[in-house]
Amino acid sequence: MTDVPTGSVDPASALAALEKTPLERFVAPAKPSLVGLSRAELGDALAAIGVAERERKMRVQQVWHWLYLRGARAFAEMTNVAKPMRDALDAHYTLARPEVASEQVSVDGTRKWLLSLPATNPGEAPHLVECVYIPETDRGTLCLSSQVGCTLTCSFCHTGTQRLVRNLTPGEIAGQILVARDRLGDWVTAAGPREGSRLVSNIVMMGMGEPLYNFEAVRDALLIASDGDGLALSRRRITLSTSGVVPNIHRTGDEIGVMLAVSLHAVRDDLRNELVPLNRKYPIKELLKACRDYPGASNARRITFEYVMLKGINDSLADAKELVRLLKGIPAKINLIPFNPWPGTRYDCSDWEQIEKFSDVVFNAGYSSPVRTPRGRDILAACGQLKSATEKLSARERLALRAMAMTD
């Protein structure tokens, strides 16, 4: 396959390559998993093993319940499904979710799972993606990946330097939620829901990949996540972050109805072209128009604008003022993200004082401007640091990162 250029390549050719980059194929296993199928697809899967039409709706409901409320990992657990049908299901399907290749726990409690997905060709190394869980006092946020790697090449993002790119299936995206609930013991059991609130209460599509370049799969997975009879996460607690794939922004509001976050990062096209090369295709003006028209945006459902703080690049107070001017009229919040360093990057994080001054300008203009606390830096779990172990860090690089995380 063609190499995806890294951030050091000139953005125009990076963008040209973006359109040419062939995606790796997903190869379905001989015995497919039922995880990630819509109700209609689940109905078809049951029909294929001879479940009579009059029974199908009820059986779909039962399987759905076991999958997404109880977290069943084997058909044998589905005690209200007749044994012959469980056996038939078992003969043709699985309840497989992505396999956990490793689990890391940060000094701050953040957990990162490296997940292994089937390779394109038999005998090849599996594809690896990451999924991160961030516990906070009032919520637990799960950060999901939508692609192995990313075809885009934002110059400050570690994921963008990964070569292999494959779209995840709906089952692999929704499956990350199942894996997290498995590992955290966050399922409803026969004794009822666990005490206290649910550990996974929020979802952000902010892991590896550009979700709007894998729109259908992301949509189908998020519809499962928000289905009231199963995982039942409110759409207001699901946020999709995009680097600005304008044609799919409206569809996100229309077809998924989740909260939108936009990776803006610069207020001028010349700089944004460099930081987010996709800007050459969809410049700031078009992007902001799509935000103005985002279905369901209101003061109660604001769009988040993400802005990574890069020292001496985009962090002047003039930038802050221009940011406020640009966002006028859009129900917005601004999320300032301290740049998370990774080995080999040419950027530094802005000084804390500068971030505070920048934040004051934004705040005084009436926007909430929380600074995102970096979480899990020591295990490379923070924003933009995700890159699977296909290209492993040396032990020394890991130590350097851990040291950075401890001195914050």
Ligand code: SAH
């Ligand atoms: N591809 C999507 C979602 C994944 S990235 C997008 O770009 O929006 C999630 C967020 O992390 C984005 O706002 C992204 O710009 C930001 N990010 C990427 N690399 C980063 C880094 N090294 N430090 C801080 N934030 C970063």
Ligand code: SF4
């Ligand atoms: Fe891809 Fe988002 Fe990273 Fe850009 S910031 S390279 S779109 S994952």
